[in-house]
Amino acid sequence: MTWLVAAAVLFPLFVQLSRGIYRDLDPIYDSRGLLGSLPLPISIAACLVGILAHARRLGPAKPALGFIAAFMAAMALSFAFAGEAPDGQTAKLLYAAQTLLPTTGFMLGLLLGAQRRTVAKAFFWVLLVLLPLQLLAGWIQGGLMLTNYLYVFSIYQHIQFVPIVLAVAFGFVMVHQWDNQKAAMLVLTVIVGIYVLASGAFLAIGLYAGAVLLFFGMAILKRSHGHAMGLLSIAAGIAAALFLGSLYYGNVKGDTDRFGNANAYVQKFRDVAEGKLPGNLAQRVSDWKLYGGWIAQSPRSLLFGHTKPPPREVITSAHNWYLDLVYNFGLVGLLPVVALIGFTLRKVWQQRQSLPTEIWWLAGLTAFMVLVDSNFKVTLRQPYPAIFAYFLWGLLLAHLRGDGEAGPEAGSAPSPKAAGAGRPSADGYSRG
Numbered sequence: 001m002t003w004l005v006a007a008a009v010l011f012p013l014f015v016q017l018s019r020g021i022y023r024d025l026d027p028i029y030d031s032r033g034l035l036g037s038l039p040l041p042i043s044i045a046a047c048l049v050g051i052l053a054h055a056r057r058l059g060p061a062k063p064a065l066g067f068i069a070a071f072m073a074a075m076a077l078s079f080a081f082a083g084e085a086p087d088g089q090t091a092k093l094l095y096a097a098q099t100l101l102p103t104t105g106f107m108l109g110l111l112l113g114a115q116r117r118t119v120a121k122a123f124f125w126v127l128l129v130l131l132p133l134q135l136l137a138g139w140i141q142g143g144l145m146l147t148n149y150l151y152v153f154s155i156y157q158h159i160q161f162v163p164i165v166l167a168v169a170f171g172f173v174m175v176h177q178w179d180n181q182k183a184a185m186l187v188l189t190v191i192v193g194i195y196v197l198a199s200g201a202f203l204a205i206g207l208y209a210g211a212v213l214l215f216f217g218m219a220i221l222k223r224s225h226g227h228a229m230g231l232l233s234i235a236a237g238i239a240a241a242l243f244l245g246s247l248y249y250g251n252v253k254g255d256t257d258r259f260g261n262a263n264a265y266v267q268k269f270r271d272v273a274e275g276k277l278p279g280n281l282a283q284r285v286s287d288w289k290l291y292g293g294w295i296a297q298s299p300r301s302l303l304f305g306h307t308k309p310p311p312r313e314v315i316t317s318a319h320n321w322y323l324d325l326v327y328n329f330g331l332v333g334l335l336p337v338v339a340l341i342g343f344t345l346r347k348v349w350q351q352r353q354s355l356p357t358e359i360w361w362l363a364g365l366t367a368f369m370v371l372v373d374s375n376f377k378v379t380l381r382q383p384y385p386a387i388f389a390y391f392l393w394g395l396l397l398a399h400l401r402g403d404g405e406a407g408p409e410a411g412s413a414p415s416p417k418a419a420g421a422g423r424p425s426a427d428g429y430s431r432g
Contacts, residue, residue: 001053002115006122009105009391010047010169011130012384014039014156027148029156039156041384044264047104047391054111064107070336078329081302091308095328095381102386108392116395117360120176123169128188129164131195138198146198161385163199164207164373168194168365170213172392175361178215179250203373220359232379273386284319291318295327305330321374321381341370344393347400359399366392 014022018036031038051061058065075096079089112119134155138147148158155162170192178185189212196204294310296302305328317325325333348355348363355363369389373379380386 001050002112002118003122003269005046005050006112006119008127009043009108010123010126010165012155012158012162012165013153016040021153022151023148023152024154024160027158027193036353041156043105043387044383047108047387050108050111051104058111060398060401061107061110061400062115063186064103064394067106067336067340068103069337071333073101074291074333074336075100075329077332078304080359081300082307082330083300089307092328095309098383099325099397100383102380102383105387105390106394109391109395109396110398113398114351115360115397116399119395120173120221122175124177124181124184124188125155127170127173127192128184131191135191135194135198144198146195150220152253155380159199159201161177161377161379161382163196163201163204164369164379165385165388167196167204167208167211168392169388170208171365174211174215175358203376207368259341265398283374287315287317287319288323290315291320291323291327295323296326301330302326303330303332315364317378317379324378324381340393344397344400348398351400359396362369362396362399364394366396383428 001093016022016039020035022039029039051058053062062180077393079092134146134150137150138145139148141149146158146163174185174189190206193212196208198206259335294301294306305326309328320326322334327389344363369379369385369392373385374389377385380389
């Protein structure tokens with residue numbers, strides 16, 4: 001059950017209530033705000049199944065229940081004090097539901113915290129099966145960029161959100177599975193490198209390169225000179241492949257996919273090669289300024305947000321989850337998230353001398369999703385990436401609260417100090 005639930009959290013299969021499995025040729029899909037046409041990830045069902053399977057022992061999920069209750073209370077304050085606008089309340093209510101729904105991933109992560117290694121195995125097989133198929137499908141269709149169409153199903157937001165989720169999942173798998181499956185992990189490392197380059201997503205490319213170089217760099221420091229040279233060669237090869245791939249994308253001419261959409265992605269590399277700010281990032285800066293002005297237009301809007309979102313013909317989102325949240329619910333809506341971030345950081349600091357390497361990696365990957373990716377996209381509002389991010393957060397907090405596995409699960413036998421010192425009490429709370 002744990003393996004299947006974890007695999008479903010990661011696997012980017014989407015379902016439309018009105019049509020069944022999402023299978024659209026066009027990589028840019030607009031549901032026009034209709035719930036029946038909106039592609040919904042199967043991770044929503046995975047969370048419900050996983051939570052129901054643990055319905056008789058929800059004790060580990062208490063921090064999530066407290067966080068969700070606080071989030072709902074903050075939103076209620078915003079509804080009460082943001083001002084009168086009956087025509088905007090429905091849209092705001094839908095936004096609140098969209099923001100709260102992914103927090104079920106937080107509950108699931110807390111409940112599965114003691115089975116982190118099983119989760120890593122599930123992620124490993126999803127990556128090993130899915131990525132080669134997606135790359136192969138794109139090449140068959142005559143493109144170098146990632147394709148969204150895999151014949152049996154399509155991947156919704158295959159460039160905007162999915163690559164960073166899969167890159168983070170690879171980082172999680174790498175630190176949990178390397179010692180057990182070195183040969184397979186080397187193959188997967190190469191596959192993921194090709195995948196992130198084909199995505200053209202800077203954050204995914206940067207995360208992958210940084211994670212691989214850091215992982216091999218740490219291994220080099222721990223091993224003998226002979227092993228170190230081999231690992232260094234692998235890391236250098238991966239870095240060279242990323243560099244050459246970036247050069248290629250920076251100089252390639254013409255369209256590279258069947259819809260002619262590749263130029264927008266290739267242009268990002270050209271802009272960087274010419275020392276300019278990529279066009280999509282420049283647009284984000286403009287959007288952030290626009291939202292910042294709206295947020296600060298009055299003390300009421302700053303504290304409790306606005307009664308309705310801006311017109312879609314003006315702008316679709318802030319391309320920043322935090323600005324998006326503050327615009328809609330004000331600073332009061334941000335307080336539960338800030339409190340949870342602060343609580344998590346405090347727990348990490350308190351246990352910094354006893355945390356296993358895998359947990360440090362998990363903390364870093366979670367922070368990347370919550371603090372980095374969410375500042376460039378509305379990550380925590382889109383169901384697929386948000387459920388995944390909250391799920392990682394739950395796995396992390398489960399260990400920090402003492403609910404995670406010890407011994408073999410951590411990758412090494414804990415020392416007496418690690419087993420007892422710094423262990424927190426069980427009552428702690430911690431559209432792009």
